[in-house]
Amino acid sequence: MNKKVAIIASNGGLFDAYKVFNIATAAAATDQEVAIFFTFEGLNLIHKNANKQLPMPEGKEHFAEGFANANVPTIPELAEMALEMGVKFIGCQMTMDVMGLEKEAFVDGIEVGGAVTFLDFAKDADITLTF
């Protein structure tokens, strides 16, 4: 029936965040079941403070104006929307341990798990994406 979309988010820039959340929200809006595994720098995308100020790639700072003009939602807004539509956020336990971060540092509604938690979801996914 519904397609399953498994996404790995492993980079922490603003562009990376848009790629991940645009695909995830669009898929969820199309009645697809979506899970995102946030690992290494990807954890910035769901960190309560960090995701409000994700960096533009070096030399691309001039795009800030374009984002404002195009009325693109902010990353915290997109993350909230994704959660609201049932997208599953899985924070990588190992990365959190390495970086000394607790679950409370992240947006509400995430699960924390290891690679197997994600792989269990991804094993019968129709679409798998890595960002």
Add this chain to the structure above:
Amino acid sequence: MNSMKANVILDAKGLACPMPIVKTKKAMVGIEAGQVLEVQATDKGSKADLKAWSDSTGHQYLGTLEEGDVLKHYIRKSSGDESIERKHPNVMNNDELEKKLEARENIVVLDVRETAEYAFNHITNSISIPLGELEQRLGELDKEKEIYVVCRTGNRSDLAAQKLAEKGFTKVINILPGMSKWSGKTTSLNN
């Protein structure tokens, strides 16, 4: 231009991808099966996106009108009426109707789909009365003429044909399957 009635209008103007889709998804939840949603957007990608979205979620994408910078997309919520038992005894298939039209027989083709569906594509010279308005608009039809009723798949036209028969119309024929497979002449907004 034809009147294009939508049951619900969604304003997604000024929003960037993926917001028009996200808003459409939410709006669709609140409307009834068979009703038409008009999505107003300025995101140029929304045309391809909403068509693909409709295809993968099972809703019926009717078409898009461009008015200046605004794209108006029309989508009909899936009706789940595919398995309804048809009851009107007089039926005819698309090909036979097409032959009658080619022979220029003096017949009436009544299209009972929603006005937005009709506007985007309909049999040339057919009359539009949506099923929901039929009862109030019977006066527009001539009881003496043969009336060929058409919709998308033959279900709404079956209900319309039953309604007409009940109201004393004797020469009513339901066309199967209808516009979903129609290959004859049409008039459409996009050509």
